[in-house]
Amino acid sequence: MNTPLSGGKELQRSTQMVPLHLALAVKCKYGKKIWTLLNAAVNVLPGDENGIIQNYQDDAANFTQGTILNRTVDILSNFLSDDNSVTGDFGSASSCPKAAKYGTGPPSSCSKPPTDPNKRPPTALEGWLTKEVFNDLFPFANLGWGPNECWPYSYEAFVIAARYFPNFGTSSPNTEYTPEENYKRDLAAFFAHAVQETGENNAALYSSLPTKQEADNCFYRGGFYNWFEGGPTSSFLDQKKPGYQPSDGDSCVSAGLYCSKAPQIDFFYNCSGGSSGNDAAPFTGCYFGRGAIQISYNYNYGQFQDWLKTQNVTVDLLNNPNLVMTKMDPPLAVMASLWFYMTPQPPKPAMHDIIMGSWNGGPVNTAAGYTGPIFGPTSLIINNECNGEDPTDPGGPGESRRIKAFKWFCGYFGVPVGLENLLTCNGMPVKLDAIQYNYSYQPDWSSTWREQPCDCAPASYGGLIYYFDPNFYPAEFSSQNDNLRLKCVASIYANPEMYSMDNSSSACLNF
Template sequence: MAQHSFLLVCFYLSISSILIFGQTEASSIESLVLRSLYDSIFIHKDNTACPANGFYTYESFVQATRRFPRFGSVGSPEMRRLEVAAFLAQISHETTGGWATAPDGPYAWGLCFKEEVSPQSTYCDSSNTQWPCFPNKTYQGRGPIQLSWNYNYGPAGRALGFDGLRNPETVSTNSVIAFQTALWFWMTSQSPKPSCHDVMIGRYRPTEADLAANRIGGFGLTTNIINGGLECGIPGDGRINDRIGYFQRYAGLFKVATGPNLDCENQRPFA
C-alpha cells in the first residue's frame, strides 16, 4: 500500500510539472510582448488603407508561437527580446505599407499586407518534383514572411498540418497559420542556410565557405537567409535599410541593443 501511495504521489507530481511547464512556455511570449507593446509596434496594421487590416491579431500571434516554444525563450532576457525584435522587424519589412513621409514614420506600418502585390509569376519551380505545383495554384508571397515558391509551401504545410501545395491560399486566409509559416521559416534551417533563430541566439557557427563569403552573425545574416539572393552584396540597398530601420525602432521599444553586423552588403548570398 505504501509503494502504491508513493507511485500515486509521483504521478500527480509529474502531471503538475507538465502543466506548470506548459503554462510557462505558453506565457513566455505574452511576458515578452504585452498586448500594449504589440499595439505600439504595429500602430497602423488595422488601418483601413492596409489590405490586411484585422488579420494579424495579437491573439493569432501568441497562439502561433505556442507551436514553436523555443522562439524567444532561449538565452538571456536580452537575447530573447533581441530575437523577437529581429523577427518582428523582418516580417514588418516583408509586409510594410510605409513610405518616407508616412504618419508616425515609415517604420510604423508593418503587417499592412498579407499577400504580395502584383506578383510577377506563379512562383512555381516545375523542376522541383519533391514539391510539385498543382494546376491553377500560385505560390506567391503570402503571410508575414511572404512565404514564396512551391518548395517552401510544401514543407511548411507538412510541418504545420495543412496542404500548402493544394491550398496555398490558406496562408492568407488563416491568421494563425500565417504567423506559423513565418515562424516555421524563422526556426527551420535549410541547408546550407542556418536558421534565423540560431543566428539570433548565437548558435550559428560559420563554415569555411561562410567565412569566405563574409557571412558573419547578426541581423544582416537573417536578411541574407530570407532574401539574400536579391538584396545582399549590394551597397546601400534601400530594402536592407528598411529592414534595419524597423529593427532599430523595435530594439528601442524592447530596450535592447541591436548589436553589430546589421546589413549584408558585404556578404555573398547563400548558394
Template sequence: MSKLSLLSMLIGCSFAANSFAMNPQPDPQNPTGYIVSRVELKAAEDAQTANPMYAVWAKALETRPNIIVDAIEPKAASNPENVKRVEKVFPQEQWDFLTQMAKEKAPEYTYTRFLRAIGKFPAFCGEYTDDRKSQSDAICKKSIITAFAHFSQETGGHISKENIWDNPLGLEEWQQALVHVREMGWSEGQEGYTTGCGQDDWQNKRWPCAAGQGYFGRGAKQLSYHFNYGAFSEVMYDGDASVLLNNPGLVADSWLNLASAIWFFLTPQAPKPAMLHVIDRTWTPSQREIDAGIGYGFGTTINVINGGIECGEQNKTKGQPVNRIRYWEGLAAHYNIPVELDEENTCWQQTPYGSLNLNGATDVLYTNWDGNWKNHADRPGGVSFECELVGFQTAYSALVPGDYEKCVTNFYRSHANWPEVRVVEKIDLPTEPTDPNAWKANTVYNQGERVVVNGVTYEAKSWTQGDNPELSDQWGPWKKV
C-alpha cells in the same frame, strides 16, 4: 553566451561515417529492384548526423499539435511556457504599438494569432538549459524585434512620417509592419507563381501543384512558390504537404500567416544558419564565413533572407537592405536591445551566401540529403544505396525524421541509373552450410575437387566458381560421383 565547437565534433564524425555496412539484396517481389534493411539505413543516417548540432537544429523545428495551438488565447493559464514568456516580454500593448497601421489594412494579423504561431514552435522564446538560461527573456525579446524589423521591410507600409495624408498618426516606418497579408496585385482565386509546376523533377514529385491554385506571397514572410508551401504544410500538418498545396489561402487567413515567418526564422537553409541561431549564438561561423565577413549581428540575418540581392559592396546603398537596417536600429533603440561589440547591423561587407563556396570546408554542416553517387564495388551495380549530405536544397532534410529513408527509396523515380529500393525490417540471408564438404557459392573449385549438395557428392570437371552442382548439365563443370 555559450557556443558549441563544431570542428572537433566534425573530426569525430569523419571517422564514424564509415562505421556502417550496406548489404542490399535482390528484391524477391521485384526482378529489377533491391531490398535494404531499415537498421542499415538508420546506421547510415546516424553516422552522417552524429554531430550534436544536428540534434540541436532538429529540436528547434519540433512542433506542438494543432489542437493545443488552437486553444492558445492571451493570458490563458493553459498557454505553453514559451507563449507566456512572449506575453511577458512583448505584451498586447507592444503588439498594438507596432501594428497600428495593420489593424485597418490587414486585420488578419492579430496578437492571438501571433501567440499561436509562436506556440506551434516550442524553441521560439523557449527556456535555455545551458549557461544562457538567465538570458532566455532577453533572447526572446531580441528575436521578436529582429522579426519585426524584417516584417517592416517584407510587409510594411514604408510611408514617411512626414506624409500626414497617408500616415496621419505620424508613425515611424518601423511601426508600420504587417500591412500586407497577400502580395500586392494578387488575390485569392488567381493562378500564379506556378513556375516549374508539372515538371518531372524532385520538387514536383514531393510537392505537386494543385490545379487552379496560386502560390504568390502570403503571410508575414510572404511565403511563395509551391515547394515552400509544400514544405511548410508538412511541418504544420504532420507531414501532409497537400493541405496547403490545395488550400494556400490558409497562409493568409489563419494563424499560419505568422507561423510561416516563425518557421522560416527557425529553419537553417544549408549552408545558411537559422536566424534564431545567429541571434542566440548557437551557430558558430566557419572560417570561410569569417573570411567572407559573415559573423554575428542583424546583418547576417539579412544575408540569410536575401543575401543574393541585398548583401555585398554593390548593394551598400540599395533600398531593401538600407530599409531593414533603419528599421532594426529604430526598433533596437526603442526597445533597448543591446548590440554586442562583435555584431554588425549591415551586410554590405559580407559575401552573399549564394556566392560563397563552402564545399569541402571541414567546419561546415549541411542539412539536405542527395543521392550518394560514389562507386561501391562491393554492392550491386556499384550503386551506394545511400544518400549523403550536400550544400544545396533538395527534397530531403537531415532535420526531418524519415527523410533519409525517403531519399534512398524515392531516388530511382527521378534518376534512371538509380535502382528501385524497398526497405524491409530485416533481411534473412542464406546461412552457410555446416558440412565442411558442402558446396559454397563463393568458393573456387579446381578440377577433381569434390563437394556435397543435399547428400549428393559432385566432382569438378574443371575450374568453377558460383555454379550450383545441382543445376549442372552434361556440359557443365560438375558431375555426380
C-alpha cells in the same frame, strides 16, 4: 561589485563620459522600463557567463569598468547622442497619423476567431510581449484597420503561432547578451523583416512630421500592413478582388503562380494546376508571397505543409495555398512566416539561429567577425540582399530597410543592436551558399551499382531532403538526419527516374 547606479558614480568608456544625472534624466523621461535596464547593466553576476567582462582582467576595478562600459554604454547609445543629449523617444501609436485604409474593414464580429485545436501552452514570450505592446507596435496592421481577431494579423493569432515555436523570443543560447536582450533581439529581427516584406512603408512621413525621430516612430510601426505580395492592391489578383479581403487570394493571374519545376520538386511538391473558372484570375495553385514575411513558391508551401503535419495540423496548402491567409484554426498567416524564420534550409541557417549565434559561417567568415549573434546574414536568408544601409531616411527597400527597422525595434525594446558593420552581410567574405559542407541527402552513388539495397549519403549540393551537418546546425535539426536518410531511400524506390536511375544502371533497385 553588484551595486546599482548610485550617487556620485560616472560611466566611462575611453574619453566618453556619461554622468549619472543623464541616466537619471533617462529615468525621468522614459520611466521604469529603461531604468530597469540601466540597473541590470550594473547589477549582474560577476562572471564571464554574462558576456560582460570578456577582454578584461578579473579584478574589482576592471570588472566594474567592464560591466559599466560593455552593457550600460551599449544601452545608452540608443538614447544619447554624441554630446550625451537624450534622443531616443519612441513615442506611441496614438501620436502617429492614421494610415491609408483599403477595403471596407473587418466584420463587426468573427465567425472564426483565432483558435488552437492543439491547445499549445503559452510560452514565456507572452509574459513580456503583451497585447498592449503588440498593438502599439502594429497599429496599422491589416491594410490600415489595425490588429483584429477577424483578420490575419492580431495579437491572438501571433501568440498562437509563437506557441508552436517555443524557442522564439524565449531562448538565450549565447553569453554575449543577457537573456532578456536575446529574447528581444529575436523579436526585433523578425519584426524588422516583416516591416520590409509587408510594411506600409510610408515615406511621406519624413516630409509631413516635424522630426526624423517622429517619422521613424510611425514608419516602423507600419509592419503587418499587407497580406499579399504586391499589396495592398496586388497585381497578381482579380482587380475586382485586389486583396482587400483574405479570401481574395484564392485565385490569381499567371504572374502569381510562382510554380518552380524540377524532378525532385515535382515529386514532392508538385503545383496543383487548379482552375478557378474566373477569367480575370483563372488559377488556384498560386504560390506568390503571403503572410508576415511572405512565404513564396510551391516548395516552401509544401515544406510548411509537411511541418504542420508533424504538429498535428493537416492542411493541403499545395492545392489550397490561400489557406495561409484564411485558416484560423490554427491561424497560419504569422505561423508560416515564423516557420520560415525558425527553420534552416541548408545551406541557409535559420534566421533565428543567426540572431541567437547558433550558426557556423566557416573559418573565413568567422575571422572577418561574421560569427555569433549578429543580424547581417539574416538578410541573405530571405532575399539574398547585401546592399548595406542607405545614408538617408527612410532610404530604399531591401537590406537597408531591414537594418533600419532592426535598429528601431532594438531601440524600442531597449537592447543593443550589435556592431554596425555586422548589421549588413555586405562585408561577409563567403556567402552562405559558398560555404563548403554537405547540404542534402542524395543516392549513395558509390554503391548504387552494387547488388544490395539502395542507400543515401550526405552530398555537397542542394536538394529537398536536407542533411543537417552537426558542425553547422543545432542538435534540434541534426537529430533528424537518420529519418531524413530513410526518407531519401524511400524516394529512390518510389521514383528512381528523378535521380536518373533505372534497373539496368542501378542494380540496387532490384533489392
